[in-house]
Amino acid sequence: MTQNPATPLPPPKERRRLRETASLTQAQVAERMGVSRETVRAWETGxxxxxxxxxxxxAKMLNSLDQEAPVTEPQPERPAEVVDTPAPEPVPVPLPVEEPEPPRVPLTPAQAFDALYAFCAPALVRQAYLLTGRRELARESVERAFQVAWQRWPEVAVDRDPAGWVRAVAYEHALSPWHRFRPRHRHPEPPPPDSADRALLTALLKLPPSYRRTLLLYDGVGLGLAETAAETEASTPAAANRLLHAREALAARLPDLSDPAELRRRMTELASTGRLHAAKPPVVRFVGERRTVFWTRAAIAFTVAIIGATTFTVRVAPTHYEPPVPLGERVEGVPARVVQGSLSEEEVRLRDRLRTGMTAGPERLLPLSR
Structure with a gap:
């Protein structure tokens, strides 16, 4: 499967000119495209x-506006009249004056985060539900992704696609293999009430996680093949093969979903049947800040414990080197120890005499000094 080249677009100034020529406002273009007015303004400014x-x-809409634009043909010049008549004075025609747009007030980080959350969170919860089949895990994954985004908001705010950044983190958390060791994971959630929805959800969960993610990004979210490959950290041929195998596996289980358009419609219906609601943005920000404070304090406590243990070791450690006591060595040539036997009567009397003579003998004489 080869990658289609990106659809060419006119320059930003040409986009605005085509819209103004067709007498359309940015709000009307945004309504046609299904986006916000700020998005259309960003497209026209580049x-x-x-x-x-x-x-x-x-691109299709701009092409249609370009074809519908009126073409002004040059008027032929009128021949000069023979009679010299005074030319009428030109009547000034007032030019249309565009009303200046009100100055944009920069949003605070909290307001920008809340806007991103309100725009992306509901759809992300439904997508995570298709990935996991669990409502609680889907909500938890999205909230966790936005908590990480709030912790790293300076990086997310300047990213080219903040929604894609949060979506990647939410997918990674939802597909983490460590969830299987949680007690909650051992108890399955109630399946969808409709039999067709249950069959589709079961078929999706039978796919490998990488195939499921590729299928959801391409057929569910609507990303291009190159963008899907980049978000799944795979090459374009690998993403194309995953997509083809995922479609074949679903078509083998559910033959009526062999058409990608029908599959996209059924996936949208399945994600919309469950009661999936995300928490409020202030709650997500508050929980993220508490988590940051907790781990910061834990890191400080761990550092203090390491410093204390190091200080104690330095205080009780010896200050000089003490060589170890060498092991005993065997000495050759030493006579064997003789065990004393029994004494004779004469030896016994001599021993007694020596013992008594040492204590009751004559007084010792002092040596004379010379």
């Missing part, structure tokens, strides 16, 4: 560029 199906739809 700050961002649409991708995937949004890019194709935007």
């Amino acid at each position: 700050r961002t560029t649409p991708r995937g199906r949004k890019r194709e739809a935007y």
Whole structure:
């Protein structure tokens, strides 16, 4: 499977000119494209560029506006009249004056985070549900991803695709293999009430995690093949093979889903049937800040414990080197120890005499000095 080249788009100034020529406002274009007015303004100023199906739809709309634009043909010059008549004075025609847009007030980090959360969180919860089949895990994954985004907000705020950044973190948390060791994972959640939805969810969960993620990004989210490969950290041929194998596996289990358009519709219906709600943005920010404070204090306590243990070791450690006591060596040539036997009567009397003579003998004489 080969990758289709990206749909060409006119320059940003040309995009705005085509819209103004068609007498359309940014709000009307945003309503047609299914995006916000700020997104259309970013497209026309060149700050961002649409991708995937949004890019194709935007290019198609601009092409239609270019074809519908009125073409002004040059008027032939009138021949000069013979009679010299005074030319009428030109009537000034007022030019349309564009009303200046009100100055944009920069958003605070909390307001920007809340806007991103309100825009992405509901859809991300439904996508995580298709990945895991568990409502609680889907909500937890999305909240955890936004908590990480709030902790690293200076990095996320300047990213080219903040929604893609959060989506990647949420998918990684949802597909983590460590969830199987949690007690909650041992108890399955109630399946969807409809039999067709249960069959589709079971077929999705039978796919390997990498195939499931690739299928959801391409057929569910609507990303292009190159963007899907980049987000799944795979090459474009590998992502194409995963997508083909995932579709074949689903078609083998559910033959009526062999059409990608029908599969996309059924996946959207399945994600919309469950009661999936995300927490409020202030709650997510508060929990993320508490988690950051907890781990910061834990790191400080661990560092203090290491410093204390090091100080105690330095205080009680010896200050000089004490060589170890060498092991005993065997000495050759020493006569064997003789065991004393029994004494004779004469030896016994001599021993007694020596013992008594030492204590009751004559007084010792002092040596004379010379």
